[in-house]
Amino acid sequence: MTLAELIAQARTALDTAITARQQEQDALVALRSDPNLTEDAVAARVATRDTADTEVTRRQTALDELLTEQARDEEIAALSARTVPAATRAPAYDRVARVGSEARTYRPDQDRRGRQFEQDVAAAFLGDYDARDRLSQHMREERVERPEVVERAAGTGAFTGLVVPQYLTDLYAPAAAARRPFADSCRPHDLPPQGMTVNISRITTATSTALQASENTNVSETDIDDTLLPVSVQTNAGQQTLSRQAIERGAGVEPVVLDDLFRRYATTLDSTLLNQATNGLSNVATAVAYTSGTPTGVGLYPKVLEGLSGVEAALLDMATGDNIAVMHSRRWYWLQNALGSTWPLITQPGIVAQTLGANYATTYGSGVRGVLPNGTPVIVDNNIATNLGAGTNEDEIYLVDRQECHLWEDPNAPMYIRAEQAKLASLGVLMVVYGYFAYTHARYPQARKIGGTGLVTPAFNGQ
Template structure:
């Protein structure tokens, strides 16, 4: 099989891999719009998408290797045509090196300023093989006549205009963002197409049932009543104006800008859900105080159980059991640093009795990071404030029922606008990212938060 046939085969394989990857991505987007989506389903689909993505990269590298090999073969073929003399022809007189009375390649009496030498240097750099031959003969002549003076060397600094820096644009370092770990763990709903509020009916006066006092006596009756819960639809948006030169003459500038805007959108949505005044999780959760001047993980854990008991006590028969503990990464690592000999007396599924939970070793923002001793999954989110309390150095741990953490989003959010006309007079391109969303934790008020001096900046002492 020829190289051309191999390249055609590799291109077909790459196209197939790209189509397969797109199908997995489309399946992931469709899955995310399902309100009954589970963490396991999402993780499995993401793994399938990433596997397809890796296959695209492998096929792309294989094609690039074959194309590079073909280019090299063509280059060698052209070089051979230039350098191989006819079999019966004797070498030309000026192609044979002689020592003695033979004229030098570059003679000062004929070219006092060295213009021919400079022209050959430039021509050799551009690929002129005859110029390269003359320069090679000149160097051989120099070695023969002045070999003892040719031991000096120069570095790349002597050729500032020829040693060109290479910019690895595919390895640019994006700004690190907190992104949206908690938002991705919440119960997802599709945002209605119209309206700027989401209205939910909450029963606030319930029916009454009691034992009948006597036969034919009136049975208990209580008129039901509800109260509307109004959830505002919020708009998160950001923009960046880029010069047309940067987009048209740069390498991947627009993609870099959009990637940063998309991740900034996720960070803003998540931090609003956690910290917004009045309706954010930190402001609606019932406090569980942990006050301790010398906090330890062993002392904190009972507070976690107290908070979870409060969650179930508030929800009663509406509790799904799908609980979450949400904490800052500094708190999760502090809990992992603890060493001790005591362990829970009641074992839990999936947790070794002698340990204080289990770490799943997932990367930040990739879902559940681990489980606590009672089996509660942990979400690590660095949008949690760490400047709380009198000393402005405390954080909080949230305990919630995932099914009562509601987030409405458009399946296609965030949206992207690329506008050229508004900035046309300045040769600018306006890039805007925006999205609508709504959230609430008050459909069934239940959330708990652990806070206090026991959650100051942690020290990693093994306790």
């Protein structure tokens, strides 16, 4: 039995002795409350309690002795580690893996594409001993820094446990995605836990007031009425089947695939909010035409104000003033390219005079990219279609009160299912990402969209 096992055994014995002593003490307290108590009974119980006390002391002493012995053993081991016998010769410098301040054998700052590693693998097959030494040194470094990967990959190829340098896998390039800039700007709600429809009551016939014609005549009366606005709950989902070999023998394959599924999920959700037939923003917004054979930023801006005017006119006292303009990145950069000598006559808060707005220089998908001359925030979203119009080369600009762009999402979405049984016979693992959502831009018909020949593929010519 080892010293550690003896210590564990002593701790258990001490715990048992303490429990027994506590039971004796509890019994003594209970006895003293007995009305028929005798001195002999109390004395006997006290003696039993004292015996239990003695056992606790004995067990504690035994444990302390073992712990003292263990501490001394650790001191001796530490002293031994610091003592190097004179007869022992240190290994050669190049035969020891040094990790820390010493540079790795294969370094991303010197060989980002990993060509040296690949050349050494090929050369080792042809008998190049220097290449084999470098690969062996690399494997010793990997065992120190990534032991879990080395053990998992043991036995691959012609070299036992040969592992590709980490920097060749952690710089993978994920597939670009438009993701969800507009969806993140919508008014968020938690999706109800049950049901496949969200119902909203809209007052479509209002009450009325009017001037009374004369005294004692009837005053105006109109019966209030509502219309139900049903909003369907939709399912956004995608799947991918991976081989067990790819997951178990690859480096980071499953997280890479899962990340890509999440990117597609976000992109599909956002594109649905913008482009879905019937209910998407492009299909519920009222059109504002910008027709021009030579479009300019200065010519487009009045249409923006026309659209915003329509938004407020539709909402009246329900307007929050929290308006946004949603446009494609090509349109946003085209506006920044515009130059001119005509400026708004009315200045706006936060906008430098004689400019066509302000660019905040934030990254794509990080929120507001800038503001227009009247202070309206701009959301750049590349899920906006660029193949509209007769020439299939137009995009649209959307102007909305963001508080009237409603999005219900499950707080836990997207969900992830990893199913192994479904593809067991082929050693496959099925990965599924899904989520439920509902949306509407039609609680009030307030949205506006600018479209037309003035929004064809932009020419960056300073106009």
